[in-house]
Amino acid sequence: MTFGFAPPASSSSATAGHGAGRHGRVLEPAEWTAAGIPLLSNPREVVSGLHSRHAPVPGVAVIAVLGPEERLVASASFTQRTVSADGWDYRNALLARLRRVIPHDLRRRTPVRTAVLLYCRDGDERWTPEDGAWMWGLRDACTLHGLRCGAYITLTGEGWQVLGEGRGGRRPDADSRPVGLGDIVTDPVPLTLRTGGGAAEPLRRTAAR
Numbered sequence: 001m002t003f004g005f006a007p008p009a010s011s012s013s014a015t016a017g018h019g020a021g022r023h024g025r026v027l028e029p030a031e032w033t034a035a036g037i038p039l040l041s042n043p044r045e046v047v048s049g050l051h052s053r054h055a056p057v058p059g060v061a062v063i064a065v066l067g068p069e070e071r072l073v074a075s076a077s078f079t080q081r082t083v084s085a086d087g088w089d090y091r092n093a094l095l096a097r098l099r100r101v102i103p104h105d106l107r108r109r110t111p112v113r114t115a116v117l118l119y120c121r122d123g124d125e126r127w128t129p130e131d132g133a134w135m136w137g138l139r140d141a142c143t144l145h146g147l148r149c150g151a152y153i154t155l156t157g158e159g160w161q162v163l164g165e166g167r168g169g170r171r172p173d174a175d176s177r178p179v180g181l182g183d184i185v186t187d188p189v190p191l192t193l194r195t196g197g198g199a200a201e202p203l204r205r206t207a208a209r
Contacts, residue, residue: 087136105146
């Protein structure tokens with residue numbers, strides 16, 4: 001399995017087409033790497049756990065909050081209905097879900113919990129401007145919620161990849177069926193959010209013991 005980033009020329013043109021680059025709301029791979037995002041000690045376990053809980057399909061994002069030793073504290077999955085290369089939209093979506101599943105840590109001088117994002121999408125594992133917008137959105141949402149910004153993970157038909165780290169695997173992938181988990185505590189009824197247009201949007205939330 002190979003990992004890499006899309007050619008800079010195509011990325012730049014796509015970003016400019018959406019106007020996000022002018023606002024600085026897309027993080028390029030080099031910027032993400034330079035930000036010093038903490039490495040996951042066991043990314044395969046984190047990815048497998050989130051996949052089992054939320055069974056994401058292309059277009060679904062899973063935001064998860066990890067405590068010490070990468071223990072899952074809370075997570076939520078949702079479909080982002082607006083495809084954008086502007087991190088502002090994604091920041092607002094992520095922040096809204098974080099506020100619903102876990103209290104903020106803004107009173108702490110140093111964040112003690114870390115948020116990671118798993119995004120299931122079409123295409124291959126190479127970086128895209130949409131990935132850059134999710135990265136910007138994750139970083140900003142973490143700042144506003146008092147969390148440490150953690151890994152950004154893509155799940156495609158080719159498998160999963162922690163962008164900026166070069167670590168990944170073939171399973172699970174975007175087409176994998178979730179495996180069962182032992183003692184997972186899951187809300188029996190999905191929460192329902194109302195969007196500005198009045199359409200109902202399911203919010204899937206889990207909490208670990």
